[in-house]
Amino acid sequence: MQSRLRVQGHPIQPMLVTFPLGLFVSATVFDFTDVVGGPAFLGEVGYWTGVAALVAAALTAVAGMIDLWDVPVDRTRRTAVAFNLVNAVMAGLFLLTCLVRSQAPEHGASAAMLITELVALAAGGIGVHLGARLIRQFDSGRTETGGLDALANGTVEIVRPRP
Numbered sequence: 001m002q003s004r005l006r007v008q009g010h011p012i013q014p015m016l017v018t019f020p021l022g023l024f025v026s027a028t029v030f031d032f033t034d035v036v037g038g039p040a041f042l043g044e045v046g047y048w049t050g051v052a053a054l055v056a057a058a059l060t061a062v063a064g065m066i067d068l069w070d071v072p073v074d075r076t077r078r079t080a081v082a083f084n085l086v087n088a089v090m091a092g093l094f095l096l097t098c099l100v101r102s103q104a105p106e107h108g109a110s111a112a113m114l115i116t117e118l119v120a121l122a123a124g125g126i127g128v129h130l131g132a133r134l135i136r137q138f139d140s141g142r143t144e145t146g147g148l149d150a151l152a153n154g155t156v157e158i159v160r161p162r163p
């Protein structure tokens with residue numbers, strides 16, 4: 001399977017997934033610090049980090065939908081659909097907390113919002129597992145030749161088995 005969106009031969013979506021996931025984790029850490037009694041501005045930092053994560057998640061979802069068109073209808077497609085749905089659930093839960101917090105003057109977090117974010121991160125963990133499985137399924141038909149000597153020369157070839 002070849003991705004439609006590539007940078008120097010590498011699919012874009014696996015690279016993009018790291019941004020929303022990292023931002024969601026950071027937002028949760030800021031919110032945790034706010035909830036346990038840290039400085040109040042950390043709640044606002046957590047809110048805006050969550051908003052940035054939602055923007056990154058939207059861009060990643062677009063790349064995922066474009067790549068989904070080319071996935072063959074088999075086990076790999078089911079994994080890809082599950083991966084995208086789990087990531088959508090994670091983003092949806094964070095969207096919910098951001099919408100609730102947008103009404104507050106300081107955008108601070110509460111314990112209930114923190115629990116919702118932790119549930120969203122658990123869904124994100126499932127997404128990471130599905131993403132790793134997806135990469136293994138995409139790469140199952142390819143083998144790298146040359147070993148470590150090829151890395152020293154900077155030339156690693158990918159050989160595909162003949163049908």
